[in-house]
Structures are given as C-alpha cells and as structure tokens.
Amino acid sequence: MGDKRACARAITMVENGDKEIFDMIKKLYKYTGRAYIVGITGPPGSGKSTVTDKLTKELRKRKKKVGIIAIDPTSPFTGGAILGDRIRMNDLALDKEVFIRSMGTRGSLGGLSKATQGAVKILDIFGTDYIFIETVGVGQSEIDIVKLADTVLMVMAPNMGDDIQAIKAGIVEIADIFAINKSDLDGADKTELEIQMMLDLNDKKDYRPFVLKVSGVRNEGMDILLDKIIEHRKYLESTNKLKDIRVRNAKLEILKLVEDELMSSVMKTIKNNSILEELAEKVVLRNLDPYTGRDKIIELLK
Incomplete structure (x- = not known):
C-alpha cells in the first residue's frame, strides 16, 4: 500500500474539489479496478461499524490490504465528519495495511458523501485489496451504495423495528448478503425468518442472498460472513455479472x-x-x- 499520509492528503483534495487530484486520477486510472468494493449498510444502531471492524481483522489474517471509508453525519459546526465510526476502529488505525477515512455526508441524502467515488479510486490506486464503504445509517435513503459497491452487505439487528421498516421500504432489495448482528439477543431467529420469508417472495433474482446470524461484539460468525462475501464475488466473476455491475455503475x-x-x-x-x-x-x-x-x-x- 502507498504512503498513508499521501493517501489522506489525496482524499482531502478530492473532498475539496482540487483540480490537481482529478488530473492525477486521470493519469493513474489504469491502475484502478483491482480492489473489491463492499458496501455495508443498514439501520442506525445495527452495529455496522463493529461488523466492518471485525471483517477487516479477518481480512488482515488473510494478508489482505483494506481501505475503509466510514460515512459519518456531518458536524453542524465544522462541516466535517463527526468521526464516531473511526473512534470505534481505533486499534485498526495502527495497522500499516489498513487505511481508515471518515467522511461527512455534507447534506447528501443517499447515505454517502459526494466525494466517496473519488476516495474509492484513491484507495484503489494505493493498492488495497478490499474497500469497505460503511454508510451513515439513515434508513430509506441509503440506496446510493448500490451505485458504488460490488457486493452490498445489509446489517440488521433484532427487536429494532427498523428492520421491518426497511423491508417494507424495499431498501433490502439492494442487499446481496444479510448479517443479523447481535444474534445473541432474543428475536434474532424471528428476524431471520422474516428476511427469509421476504426473500421467498422475490422471484426476480437469479441469486438468493445469504442470511447469516453473527455477533460483532463476540466476534462470532465473522469468518463465515467473510467467506460468503468472497463466495458472492466468485459468483459474480464466474457469471460475468461483476463486469455488468461495474459497467452500470460507470454509466x-x-x-x-x-x-x-x-x-x-x-x-x-x-x-x-x-x-x-x-x-x-x-x-x-x-x-x-x-x-x-x-x-x-x-x-x-x-
């Protein structure tokens, strides 16, 4: 991976809209496309940051370089990210093969920052194998993640009420994998059943999303969850659907x-x-x- 400070400066330039950085991306664009992009979304409080943290540690065990873009709410005072996600991943920041960047939404209603696409390209150029994009967690407006990610992971939690709201809103239609976090709590089986029933009604997909119960705090099921992400990647690559997704996103x-x-x-x-x-x-x-x-x-x- 390239120098982390240089990477940070480059992403700051993207956020500020500096022309020089986009000229650099143009010249180096041929080196992009190697990183696999995983979008992590879901209702607030479902534990997206913890899941991202644990998945990153699983990837590091497998000697993979990881970039994390954590989309945080924008501070009303500075216009910057509030940095809640970055604090929860503080121990990862010491790893030279992990780059973490918090970005404020700056008023964007799609759950993503406007500069996210540029930041993804910078992290790709800097040699990451996987890029996690964790959305801000605003519920129904988080569908923009599907325009960026190769695989979309929906993190849910039992007994929140938001999971049913999300199903009714149709936001779960974008998910390739469902992770029911905090599965040690009562109601996890009920949430899993509701998602499976919802998937039974969706006969349009030729690929049925995985549904897994995990616990980020206890670090249970994270290795299996990562295996499912890799399995989904292999499916997309073997069917040429990964290229189709990336062509659609490029358009x-x-x-x-x-x-x-x-x-x-x-x-x-x-x-x-x-x-x-x-x-x-x-x-x-x-x-x-x-x-x-x-x-x-x-x-x-x-």
Whole structure:
C-alpha cells in the first residue's frame, strides 16, 4: 500500500474539489479496478461499524490490504465528519495495511458523501485489496451504495423495528448478503425468518442472498460472513455479472459527473445575473410557467 499520509492528503483534495487530484486520477486510472468494493449498510444502531471492524481483522489474517471509508453525519459546526465510526476502529488505525477515512455526508441524502467515488479510486490506486464503504445509517435513503459497491452487505439487528421498516421500504432489495448482528439477543431467529420469508417472495433474482446470524461484539460468525462475501464475488466473476455491475455503475457515475458539471455551469451563468430572481417572480405571479423559465436559462448556456 502507498504512503498513508499521501493517501489522506489525496482524499482531502478530492473532498475539496482540487483540480490537481482529478488530473492525477486521470493519469493513474489504469491502475484502478483491482480492489473489491463492499458496501455495508443498514439501520442506525445495527452495529455496522463493529461488523466492518471485525471483517477487516479477518481480512488482515488473510494478508489482505483494506481501505475503509466510514460515512459519518456531518458536524453542524465544522462541516466535517463527526468521526464516531473511526473512534470505534481505533486499534485498526495502527495497522500499516489498513487505511481508515471518515467522511461527512455534507447534506447528501443517499447515505454517502459526494466525494466517496473519488476516495474509492484513491484507495484503489494505493493498492488495497478490499474497500469497505460503511454508510451513515439513515434508513430509506441509503440506496446510493448500490451505485458504488460490488457486493452490498445489509446489517440488521433484532427487536429494532427498523428492520421491518426497511423491508417494507424495499431498501433490502439492494442487499446481496444479510448479517443479523447481535444474534445473541432474543428475536434474532424471528428476524431471520422474516428476511427469509421476504426473500421467498422475490422471484426476480437469479441469486438468493445469504442470511447469516453473527455477533460483532463476540466476534462470532465473522469468518463465515467473510467467506460468503468472497463466495458472492466468485459468483459474480464466474457469471460475468461483476463486469455488468461495474459497467452500470460507470454509466451512472459519468451521468452524475455530467450533471454536476452542467449544474456548475448554470450556477456560474446566473451567479452575477438577476435572471433567476426575475424568472421566479414571474412564475409566482403566473406571468410565466417554470418550464419556459427553464428554457430561458438553458438558452443562456448556448
């Protein structure tokens, strides 16, 4: 793995939107694609950080280099990550073959930071074998993880109520593996049964997700959980579905980058121009419809 301080500086540059770092990524992009990306999501309080910590230690036993991007809530005072996840993984920070970065959501509603994709590329370039992306845990809005991860791990916990809410919301449809954490608690069997019943109703998938009971605190079942992640990876590679997933994600990323660039151009165009204010007032007074207002702004970009 490359120098951890250089990696940290590079990710900070990505977060700040520095042009130099994106020029560097362009030159080194041919070295990406080697890391396997695992998204870890689930309701708040399900123990995602503990599961991430234990899985990383299992990978280190197998001599793998690991990058962790822990998406934390944004501090209302500094705009940075609150760092709760990083504190829980403090002992891993001393391992030279593990890189941990907490990133604030900065208002993103998809459970991910806007800079996450850039950070993934940096960690890939720096030689990680596996990259864990742990989402912020905001429930129904965490579906953005499917746009980044090769394998999505959904961490649930018994007796939370949020697990049933998540099932009803359809968020679990993105999961490739379910880990019922805190399985030593009452209700773990009931939660497993509910997930299995939900999977029985889903006849569209040609791959049935694994459902495992684990305990992060007791470090029980983590080796099996890692084996299931690797098994899912082998399935994707053998069926060529891994390439399909990455092509789909690349399409989404390109479109998002185009969208961001166009929005940036729009904001630059109207920054020193009162046209948006004028158009908005006309729309409110019903002297103009918003669609015509859109057309007038697009005309300015031509």
